[in-house]
Amino acid sequence: MVVDWFAVHARDLPWRRPGFPAWGTLVSEFMLQQTPVIRVIPRLDEWLTRWPEPADLAAEPAGEAVRAWQSLGYPRRALNLHACAVAITERFGGAVPNDVEALLSLPGVGDYTARAVAVFAFGSRHPVVDTNIRRVIARAVDGHPDASTPNPKRDLPAMTALLPADDSAAARFNAGMMELGALVCTARSPKCEICPLAHVCAWRTAGYPDREITRKPKQKKYEGSDRQARGAILKLLRATAHPVAGTRFAEAVPDPAQRGRAITGLLTDGLIVASADDEFTLP
DNA sequence: AAATCGGGGTG
DNA sequence: CACCCAGATTT
Structure with missing residues (x-):
């Protein structure tokens, strides 16, 4: 009955077009990890126009992926996707692998994404749980x-x-x-x-039990301002093609301690790299 | 099992 | 303003 309902009510989404490439499915699934469909669609189109094949993306610096990611959120996904393109080019002859096992070996591909690509790009029979x-x-x-x-x-x-x-x-x-x-x-x-x-x-x-859910208060241990600081620095670096002096980060993040934590975290995650003379840039 | 990682849209 | 979004990874 779900299949019949879907045949009538399915939205017309890019990745459901006939002949949509497996690479496009992989890119879309990365973008869809915790980002709503409506915000993914225009960005996906830009990516596939600029990088029609995994090798096209692999040939560019990872920082270009972070720039093109724009404001989709969780920018580490852009790094992982770039690393995927490299791995696919080097280990799979430039073609997205079609089995769950191989897909799981790619960076940033977890249980959901591996199954989703195997099912939606290659028509394999696996249960998918999102x-x-x-x-x-x-x-x-x-x-x-x-x-x-x-x-x-x-x-x-x-x-x-x-x-x-x-x-x-x-x-x-x-x-x-x-x-x-x-x-x-x-x-x-x-x-x-x-x-x-x-x-x-x-x-x-059952009469809709527990309709009003009382969720446990999400306790966050990190400071919300720290999260904001990361984004501010990253935004600054996305906007400029050349290395940026660390002193310029003070405009975006005034508090030195907060600024230091943000830079350290970004370096650890590989989202930014340090060059000479206290300058930073995208990888 | 819990915490972390973004940013925008919505009730 | 709290919650939600085609999750993955680390601790």
Whole structure:
């Protein structure tokens, strides 16, 4: 029933176009790691126009990937994606590998992304579990809103049991479940009245228990201002093609201690590199 | 299991 | 202003 619903209600997204390259699927999945679809689409188009093949990206400095990443967030993903392009060029002859095992060996590719690429780019039959599917399973199968700690592996058995036997149908089922979570079974105010699973949903049958979730207060140990400092320095370096003197960071981050922590962290993560005379630049 | 890593959009 | 977003990695 999810597959039928998906056939009618699927959004027209770039990575669903016929003939969309596997490299494009990999780039899109990286960008979609914790970044909403609507903000990924224009950036994906820029990337694939500029770097149509993994070798095209691999031929450029990693810093160019960080620049082109712009404000998608979590810029380490840009570094990982560039490292992916290098690894694909060197170890896989420039072609995105098609099996989960090989995909998992790539930097920044975890359990979700490996399965997603194998399924959506190559049509393999694997269960995929993302944040949307986790929520749909929690509600429709387990009968409670998604209050538990994120643990995709816990939902794999349920998805495996539901997965159609046919490869193509399995791929559409995965995409359909994700779409259902994105458009209908949403995190806040789900649209149960138009849900194709309403009549079999365990959560609805049980009378929507725990509809008002009391989440434990997220305790953050880091200082919010430190996070801001990282972004400010990175933004400064993205905007300039040449090395920037460390003293100029004071404009963006006035507090010396905070500035020092930000620079140290960025260097450790490889997002910036130090050159001579207290100057910094993208790698 | 919990913390970290961004930035923008939304109820 | 708190929560959410096609997660991955480290501790």
